[in-house]
Amino acid sequence: MSQARKELWLLLSLVVIAALLNFLVSSQRVVLCFFFLPTLYSAYSFGRRHAVLTSFASVFLVVGLTAMNPVMFNRHVASNGESPWFDLAAWGGILIVSGYAMGTLYERNQKSLLELQDSYDGMMIILQHFLANEKYSGAHAYRVSLYTQKIGEAMGLDSGSIEDMRIAALLQNMNELGISSDVLLKIANLSHDELAESMKKKSGRTVNKAKALAGTLQRAIPILITEQTLAKSGASTVDAALEVQILALADAYESMISTTGARKMSPLQAEEVILKSSGKRYDSMVVDAFVKAFGQQAQGAGA
Numbered sequence: 653m654s655q656a657r658k659e660l661w662l663l664l665s666l667v668v669i670a671a672l673l674n675f676l677v678s679s680q681r682v683v684l685c686f687f688f689l690p691t692l693y694s695a696y697s698f699g700r701r702h703a704v705l706t707s708f709a710s711v712f713l714v715v716g717l718t719a720m721n722p723v724m725f726n727r728h729v730a731s732n733g734e735s736p737w738f739d740l741a742a743w744g745g746i747l748i749v750s751g752y753a754m755g756t757l758y759e760r761n762q763k764s765l766l767e768l769q770d771s772y773d774g775m776m777i778i779l780q781h782f783l784a785n786e787k788y789s790g791a792h793a794y795r796v797s798l799y800t801q802k803i804g805e806a807m808g809l810d811s812g813s814i815e816d817m818r819i820a821a822l823l824q825n826m827n828e829l830g831i832s833s834d835v836l837l838k839i840a841n842l843s844h845d846e847l848a849e850s851m852k853k854k855s856g857r858t859v860n861k862a863k864a865l866a867g868t869l870q871r872a873i874p875i876l877i878t879e880q881t882l883a884k885s886g887a888s889t890v891d892a893a894l895e896v897q898i899l900a901l902a903d904a905y906e907s908m909i910s911t912t913g914a915r916k917m918s919p920l921q922a923e924e925v926i927l928k929s930s931g932k933r934y935d936s937m938v939v940d941a942f943v944k945a946f947g948q949q950a951q952g953a954g955a
Contacts, residue, residue: 658697662706665690666713684714684743691751699762700755707751711744792906797821799902799946807898807941817895819872820879821902833880836873875899888933897938901926905942923947 669686687710695703718740797818804814826836879899882889889897908915908922917925923946930939 695754703751703755707748793824796902802945806945816871820875
């Protein structure tokens, strides 16, 4: 949802609450509590400045309605002669302070998240250059990461899943560097039982819901280990998660067109092999996405 549309919904909520305040004669003071909802939404979606502005807009809206309709709150205080303005001032002050506090928490959280993202991007650049060294990988992992990204985009996966697969591809040569699967599992804080569960096909991410908020490495490592386990056993990946199937297909395609000797295939020949595996080794949706991403390129190269 775009920012402009969010702001329109926010304004609409203020108008609706104001209408309730004006027409629900017997419950105006209860309706005032509803103004906390758009203020909190504004703090969560836009930050401190927007939240404070929303709270001020709510206060001005209520003050304006009270000025135009002086009897709105008067019947609740007619018995003791107190003015409703003191209660409105207390409510407005609490609303503004709440908006400021929630917006501040949101901005601090966003700042920490951006700092963490910058650190992560820097580490990924270092890892990418390290694994691209001919001594360790021959750029195989890097090319596989590009293939997984293109297939994921052709399949319409979200950016988070595509990033998980890309990192999983870059980590393919960890065993050559002396980092075992057990060490990777410890990094991902994943047990063997959870890994076995992650090998099943799911509509969402490979990891379970409890891991949904984990970092990218904690999500990418199960994809990598699952793919390597299936590759070693020669088992079909058709029942594995889509991310695992895409990584396996990209790895197989790269191996077929990059190997040396008589086993090397042209892109068109490799595509034909993969097409024959549709529904058997890979899900047909994954194969269709591969053809969409590389079919024309492979045909052009083989012509």
